[in-house]
Amino acid sequence: MRNISTQNISTSNIFNNTLAQSNTMDTKKELVVSAIENGTVIDHIPTESVYRVIHILGLEEYKDEVLIGNYLQSSKLGRKGIIKIKNKHFTKDEVSKVALVAPFVTIITIQDYKVIEKFATEIPDHVENFVKCANPKCITNCEAVPTKFDIVDKENLMLRCHYCEKFTTKETIHFIH
Ligand SMILES: [Zn+2]
Numbered sequence: 001m002r003n004i005s006t007q008n009i010s011t012s013n014i015f016n017n018t019l020a021q022s023n024t025m026d027t028k029k030e031l032v033v034s035a036i037e038n039g040t041v042i043d044h045i046p047t048e049s050v051y052r053v054i055h056i057l058g059l060e061e062y063k064d065e066v067l068i069g070n071y072l073q074s075s076k077l078g079r080k081g082i083i084k085i086k087n088k089h090f091t092k093d094e095v096s097k098v099a100l101v102a103p104f105v106t107i108i109t110i111q112d113y114k115v116i117e118k119f120a121t122e123i124p125d126h127v128e129n130f131v132k133c134a135n136p137k138c139i140t141n142c143e144a145v146p147t148k149f150d151i152v153d154k155e156n157l158m159l160r161c162h163y164c165e166k167f168t169t170k171e172t173i174h175f176i177h
Pocket residue numbers: 133134135138139140161162163164165166
């Protein structure tokens with residue numbers, strides 16, 4: 001491709017224009033999911049779970065930049081949601097919380113605009129302290145006893161209380177903030 005003659009100049013211009021155009025498209029694409037310098041990105045969130053994830057992480061109260069995108073096009077999901085949280089790194093409990101309301105999302109840790117960690121969430125086997133037992137008579141609802149559950153069915157999300165052995169489900173799940 002080094003032997004471009006003068007006759008080919010117009011072709012080469014077209015090529016350059018196409019390149020310029022595709023660069024613009026990349027820039028546009030990046031603007032939709034604009035980069036953060038430091039923080040965490042939660043990607044591939046099912047559209048119906050975006051606001052639940054925001055709520056469960058208490059992001060309504062977060063005092064730094066939070067970028068929320070929903071119904072974005074996704075080759076994987078058709079449509080997806082994405083949340084970017086500046087200067088926030090998740091604890092293990094926070095990752096578990098996200099996994100409970102939106103399993104299999106992608107969590108990306110960013111430092112100096114670079115991806116330093118990227119993983120898909122998985123529903124854990126046990127959770128402690130942050131899920132409320134659905135049984136009002138459970139000791140954890142009557143006394144200052146931290147809750148503890150085994151997740152016995154990950155697909156339908158069923159948690160068995162360590163104390164009263166009653167089930168808390170997707171429908172009855174509440175979180176202790
Ligand atoms: Zn219980």
